[in-house]
Amino acid sequence: MLTMARRMVRPLLELLLAATLAVAVLAALLAGSGYPVGHSLGALWHGAFSSSSVIASGTLLRATPLLFTGLAVAIAFRAGVLNIGAEGQLLLGASAATAVALAVPPTFGAGGAVLALTAGIIAGAGWALIPAILRLRFGVLEVISTIMLNSVALNLTGLLVRGPLQETTRTFPQSALIQQALRLPRLIPGTRLHVGFALALLLALGLGWYLRSTASGFRLRMTGANPHAAASAGEIDVRRVTMMAFIASGALAGLGGAVEVTGVTYALYENLSPGYGYTALAVALLARLNPVSAIGSAVVFGALEAGASAMQRDAQVPAGMVGVVEACVILMLLASEWVGARLAQRTSLNRGAPPRRMEEDADHQSPNAATPALPPTP
Amino acid sequence: MVLPARADGIVTLGAPRLVLRDISRQYGTLQALDRASFTVAPGEVHALLGENGAGKSTLMKIAFGLERADAGTIMLDGAPITLRSPKDAMRAGIGMVQQHFALVDAMTVTENVALGSEGRLDLAETDTLIRRIADDAGLPLDPAAVVGELPLGARQRLEIVKALARKAQILILDEPTAVLSPTESRELLSWTRRFAERGGTVILIAHKLREILGVADGITVLRRGRTVLETRAHDTSEDEIAQAMLGSAGVADGRHTNRRVAMAYDAAPILELRDVAADDERGVERLHGATLSIRAGEIVGVAAIEGAGQFELLRLLAGRITPTRGTATLPERIGFVPEDRLRDAVVLDATLLENLALRSAGQRQGLMPWNSLRQAAIVLMRVRDVRAADPAAPMRGLSGGNQQKFVIGRELDGNPPALVVENPTRGLDIRATQDVRNALRAARDDGTAVVVYSSDLDEVLALADRIVVVAGGAVREVPHDRDVVGRAMLGA
Numbered sequence: 001m002l003t004m005a006r007r008m009v010r011p012l013l014e015l016l017l018a019a020t021l022a023v024a025v026l027a028a029l030l031a032g033s034g035y036p037v038g039h040s041l042g043a044l045w046h047g048a049f050s051s052s053s054v055i056a057s058g059t060l061l062r063a064t065p066l067l068f069t070g071l072a073v074a075i076a077f078r079a080g081v082l083n084i085g086a087e088g089q090l091l092l093g094a095s096a097a098t099a100v101a102l103a104v105p106p107t108f109g110a111g112g113a114v115l116a117l118t119a120g121i122i123a124g125a126g127w128a129l130i131p132a133i134l135r136l137r138f139g140v141l142e143v144i145s146t147i148m149l150n151s152v153a154l155n156l157t158g159l160l161v162r163g164p165l166q167e168t169t170r171t172f173p174q175s176a177l178i179q180q181a182l183r184l185p186r187l188i189p190g191t192r193l194h195v196g197f198a199l200a201l202l203l204a205l206g207l208g209w210y211l212r213s214t215a216s217g218f219r220l221r222m223t224g225a226n227p228h229a230a231a232s233a234g235e236i237d238v239r240r241v242t243m244m245a246f247i248a249s250g251a252l253a254g255l256g257g258a259v260e261v262t263g264v265t266y267a268l269y270e271n272l273s274p275g276y277g278y279t280a281l282a283v284a285l286l287a288r289l290n291p292v293s294a295i296g297s298a299v300v301f302g303a304l305e306a307g308a309s310a311m312q313r314d315a316q317v318p319a320g321m322v323g324v325v326e327a328c329v330i331l332m333l334l335a336s337e338w339v340g341a342r343l344a345q346r347t348s349l350n351r352g353a354p355p356r357r358m359e360e361d362a363d364h365q366s367p368n369a370a371t372p373a374l375p376p377t378p
Numbered sequence: 379m380v381l382p383a384r385a386d387g388i389v390t391l392g393a394p395r396l397v398l399r400d401i402s403r404q405y406g407t408l409q410a411l412d413r414a415s416f417t418v419a420p421g422e423v424h425a426l427l428g429e430n431g432a433g434k435s436t437l438m439k440i441a442f443g444l445e446r447a448d449a450g451t452i453m454l455d456g457a458p459i460t461l462r463s464p465k466d467a468m469r470a471g472i473g474m475v476q477q478h479f480a481l482v483d484a485m486t487v488t489e490n491v492a493l494g495s496e497g498r499l500d501l502a503e504t505d506t507l508i509r510r511i512a513d514d515a516g517l518p519l520d521p522a523a524v525v526g527e528l529p530l531g532a533r534q535r536l537e538i539v540k541a542l543a544r545k546a547q548i549l550i551l552d553e554p555t556a557v558l559s560p561t562e563s564r565e566l567l568s569w570t571r572r573f574a575e576r577g578g579t580v581i582l583i584a585h586k587l588r589e590i591l592g593v594a595d596g597i598t599v600l601r602r603g604r605t606v607l608e609t610r611a612h613d614t615s616e617d618e619i620a621q622a623m624l625g626s627a628g629v630a631d632g633r634h635t636n637r638r639v640a641m642a643y644d645a646a647p648i649l650e651l652r653d654v655a656a657d658d659e660r661g662v663e664r665l666h667g668a669t670l671s672i673r674a675g676e677i678v679g680v681a682a683i684e685g686a687g688q689f690e691l692l693r694l695l696a697g698r699i700t701p702t703r704g705t706a707t708l709p710e711r712i713g714f715v716p717e718d719r720l721r722d723a724v725v726l727d728a729t730l731l732e733n734l735a736l737r738s739a740g741q742r743q744g745l746m747p748w749n750s751l752r753q754a755a756i757v758l759m760r761v762r763d764v765r766a767a768d769p770a771a772p773m774r775g776l777s778g779g780n781q782q783k784f785v786i787g788r789e790l791d792g793n794p795p796a797l798v799v800e801n802p803t804r805g806l807d808i809r810a811t812q813d814v815r816n817a818l819r820a821a822r823d824d825g826t827a828v829v830v831y832s833s834d835l836d837e838v839l840a841l842a843d844r845i846v847v848v849a850g851g852a853v854r855e856v857p858h859d860r861d862v863v864g865r866a867m868l869g870a
Contacts, residue, residue: 215742222736225725232698232714232722233785235740 011293018286018329019300025328029321040315047310048303056191058310061264063302065090065276067200068256070283070294071207072249077289078211079245080224085131085146086253087277088153089124093254094261095160096123098268101178101261102165112182117258124254125247127153132246136239142246150277158270165268175268184263196259200298203252207291220245253277275323279305282330301326393456395420395579396441396472396548401450403436403603410436412603413450418548418596423570423580425590425611428600429623429683429864431833434583435477437600438550441581442474443467473541474550479533483526490525491540504543511542516572531562538569548579555589556685567593587616587868601625624835624864647671648796648827649695649712654704656690663702664690668853670846672827674795677818679842680831681863687851688831695829696798709796711738713789713826715782717800723785724773730784731755731769737788754791762787763813779810786817796827803837815841835864 023041030037048059069086076083097120104112130149134140158173160166165175184194211217222230223241230236256276261268283301287293308322394417403411411433418424428434439445441452443461452459454470461467464474481490492504505521512519517535525533534554541549551570555563570580571593584590590597591611599607599622607614607622649672656665665687672678672695682688693699694706696714716722724733734755735746755769762783766776773781782802789797799818803811818841822828832838838845839860846855847866856866 213745213748215739215744215746218732218735218742218746219739222725222728222732222739225727226721228718228721229723229725229736230739232716233724233788234736235738237740 011288011290011296014288015286015293015296015300018297018333021332022300022304022325022329026321026325029324030317033321035315035317040311040317043311043314043317044304044307046307046314048307053191054306056188056193058306059299059303060197061192061194061302062305063298064194064197064200064263065256065260065273066279066283066301066305067197067204067294067298068259069253069277069280070287070298071200071204071291072252072256073280073284074287074289074291074294075207075211075220075252076245076249077284078224079220079241080227081242081245081249082141082143083128083131083146083246083249084143084281085128085149085153085277086249086256086280087273087275088146088150089127089250089253090257090260090273090277091153091157092127093120093124093257094268094272095157095165095257096120096254097258098175098178098261099160099165101182102176104182106179106181109181112179113184113262116178116182116262117255120254120258121251122254124257125251127254128246128250132243135246136243154270157268157272161268161270167267173270178262178266182262183266184259192264194259194263196263199259200256201295204291204295211291253280274305279326282326285330285333394418394453395422395455397451397453398437398441399451399453401437401440401447401452403433403440403445403448409603411440411447414600414603415605415608416441416598417608418579418581420547420579421574421577422595423574423582423593424596424598425582425584425594426598426600427584427587427590427619427623429835432600432623433603434600435552438474438552438581438583441467442472442550444474468541468544468546471545471547472550473538473544473546473548475534475537475541475552475554477552477556479537481525481533481536483524485525486521487519487523487525487528487536487539488521490536491521491543495544507543508539511539515539515542516569529562531558531565534558534562534566547577548581549573550581550583552583553684554582555584563589587619591616591619599623620865620868621861623868624861647673648709649829650705650707651694651701652705652707654694654701654706656687656694656699656701658690663851665694665848665851665853666703668694668704670695670853672796672829674827675822675825676843677822677828677830677841679838679845680829680848681835681838681845681867682831682848683867684833686848686867687853688848691848691853692798692800692829692831695796709794711792711794711796713794713797715785715789715797715799715802717804719778719781719785724781726774727772729770729772730759730764730766730776733773733784734758734769734788734791737791758784758787758791762817777810779806779813782806782810783813783817786814790817790821790826793824794826796829797821798829800831801833802830803832803834835860835867839863 027037027041030040047054049055069090072086072089073083097116100119101112101116104115108115127149131140131142131145134145135142161173161175167174167176184196187193187195187198211221219230219234219236219241222234223236223238227238231238260272265272279301283294283297286297286300304322304326308319311317312319396418398414398416400413400415401411402413414433414437416426416437426434426438436445440447441461443463443466452461459470461470467474482493485493488501488505488508491508492499492501508519508521517539519532519535519539525536528536538549554566558566567589570582574580574595582590582594594611597607597609597611597614597619598605599619601623606625607619651668651670654665654668655663658664668691680688680691690699694701695708695712697708697712698714720726725736731748731752735751752769758764759766759769764776764780764784764787766780776784786802802814802818806814818828818830830838830841839858842858844855845858845863846853847863849867849869854866856862
């Protein structure tokens with residue numbers, strides 16, 4: 001029971017620590033660049049937490065796409081798939097959802113919204129299928145292919161909003177507005193928070209359960225932790241699991257994009273995403289790739305982003321500064337991960353493992369050293 | 379330098395070129411070399427022979443500066459020399475081609491040769507150099523070819539050319555024929571003769587007796603880190619060399635004590651191979667015409683030298699690969715304990731519980747029965763004496779012996795009809811080794827058909843009721859006798 005409690009408390013403590021670190025780094029940066037520290041941080045706080053409506057319309061609204069994409073990254077990384085392409089998959093999902101939403105007749109009602117979200121899921125999954133095939137057929141590293149496909153997706157979106165999906169006056173690089181009936185309903189009346197947030201929460205809880213309790217989730221985790229042992233000792237079809245992880249990851253990110261256009265923007269823009277798919281890496285890593293913990297880390301980053309907008313508006317601090325802070329937090333987390341792993345290794349050595357021959361040591365480092373950033377399984 | 383004269387087919391040898399004297403090297407508790415000596419003359423092809431783990435590679439790595447000796451001296455042309463690194467060795471004219479090539483697949487032959495040379499990079503000059511060396515030495519090689527697209531024989535020629543480009547006079551080849559086809563092997567060995575006739579020195583690390591005897595002038599045999607035979611090839615015989623390699627040491631650990639041959643012959647066959655062939659990962663055929671039947675309640679030991687095809691035989695029997703020809707009749711479930719435990723058997727970052735659940739994870743449907751698995755893990759830890767706090771402990775924290783006991787327990791859980799085991803006690807201490815061997819015997823007594831491969835012949839002899847030898851991709855049963863098994867392994 002004690003371990004249970006510790007397991008619950010530890011991620012929370014880490015979140016708190018990360019948030020504190022972020023604020024400390026930000027304060028130092030602000031002071032260093034000559035901005036009034038107190039006033040700026042006050043604006044940040046105000047924009048993120050000052051009232052329940054700010055929390056809902058700011059922090060939680062911003063946290064929603066981060067949670068979708070964060071889950072996408074977490075599920076992929078747990079399977080050993082280093083999908084850096086959530087950004088592109090989100091954009092493809094948003095584009096497909098917009099196209100469908102603009103095409104369905106108004107008589108469809110809420111069914112049209114479901115169609116639009118489904119289109120987003122399929123488009124995101126389809127976009128992730130490209131790096132999946134490249135890796136499984138041709139051995140192309142997905143780290144590279146997914147990053148490159150992000151650029152392709154961004155330009156594809158740009159093409160769409162200037163061409164086939166451009167609004168009727170043909171003036172602005174954006175699509176027409178999605179009809180009222182297809183927009184996601186508000187979760188809390190009077191705020192901008194939509195049901196997409198609830199959907200993301202349910203998905204996070206569901207994925208947590210999936211990884212912990214189902215045979216399929218177990219296969220995914222083992223494949224990510226040691227594909228050789230998964231194949232040999234577990235007789236797991238590693239290629240199939242890898243393919244499924246790519247698809248599921250892309251589907252989650254694509255759904256995130258679809259939710260963003262039907263719930264927030266109501267139209268497709270070229271710059272629809274301020275880099276949600278990249279911040280998602282921070283969200284997932286801060287949550288140690290645990291879907292349930294990702295709720296907390298998505299909220300932390302959502303608050304930072306919402307606060308950054310307010311800080312720019314009220315204290316003229318460039319929002320980019322928060323980007324620097326996010327990057328610092330990731331680096332510190334990765335460093336603590338590495339130090340932790342080093343310490344764990346040292347204690348296990350002290351526990352009296354027999355000395356191994358040198359050649360053996362060198363051979364055996366490899367399979368597990370391949371995924372240093374992955375946390376121990378819960 | 380005076381070239382050795384050849385008269386009447388007998389090599390006349392001058393002063394020794396390279397002498398290793400009383401070399402010792404210890405790894406942890408393992409004495410890899412124990413005052414080993416080695417002498418080679420210019421113009422000589424010299425074979426360094428020995429069983430797996432006899433210390434051949436270690437000794438030559440010391441001669442190439444890759445490893446430092448704990449004690450002993452190295453003399454080159456009569457003067458002592460210190461080799462701190464391969465760079466020192468290359469400067470002294472010593473080159474080595476390792477078993478695993480050190481080539482960059484994506485680069486061309488020329489680029490690979492240029493890589494690691496010092497000073498200004500001039501590819502055109504390197505190109506000319508390669509052509510000259512290749513022509514001179516009779517090693518056909520296209521400088522513009524991309525290494526990744528070359529066959530293994532050509533890659534080996536490239537490694538040799540690389541060494542020659544650095545002006546190597548003494549060339550050490552570690553198991554050079556292991557990766558080659560028979561034709562390529564013949565070509566390589568006849569090349570070594572030509573190189574020696576022109577004053578060069580070749581040291582062949584090997585364990586295939588017959589092909590070596592045809593080409594070597596001098597022979598040195600190591601056993602357990604000691605030099606046990608130094609002789610001229612025409613003064614010796616296959617028998618004498620085999621005897622020296624295997625030794626006549628008594629076989630410890632109850633060779634006959636608990637063999638149960640009588641029972642095994644009545645029992646039903648569990649694993650059956652009929653005229654089976656199998657390929658390795660690269661699609662090269664490693665096993666052919668293998669016919670084997672393993673019954674309930676017996677331990678069949680597999681003995682083989684490295685790369686003889688035992689790897690494929692074991693994976694065939696474990697149902698992990700499928701035959702390219704012939705039929706394999708295997709039960710539904712087969713326990714498998716692979717050689718590389720940390721890579722193929724356990725997930726270090728997962729708990730013991732999860733590592734237990736890994737078995738049959740591929741077939742499992744629906745939810746994970748964590749509660750019953752936890753009970754099973756507790757029982758397994760108790761029965762197999764796995765020392766860990768509880769099933770939630772991470773596998774990483776266990777010692778190698780406890781990990782191996784866990785793996786064997788997992789694979790034996792639920793009494794599978796068959797168990798295939800590869801080097802079960804490698805790296806374990808004496809206590810854990812005994813536990814593992816007892817577990818295998820107990821499984822046999824419970825009616826499991828057990829197959830054990832070990833690179834340690836004594837372990838095969840200690841555990842096996844029957845012994846099969848894999849040599850050159852062929853499988854045959856041999857009597858339970860150390861000398862006979864040893865000779866069969868060497869293809870004699």
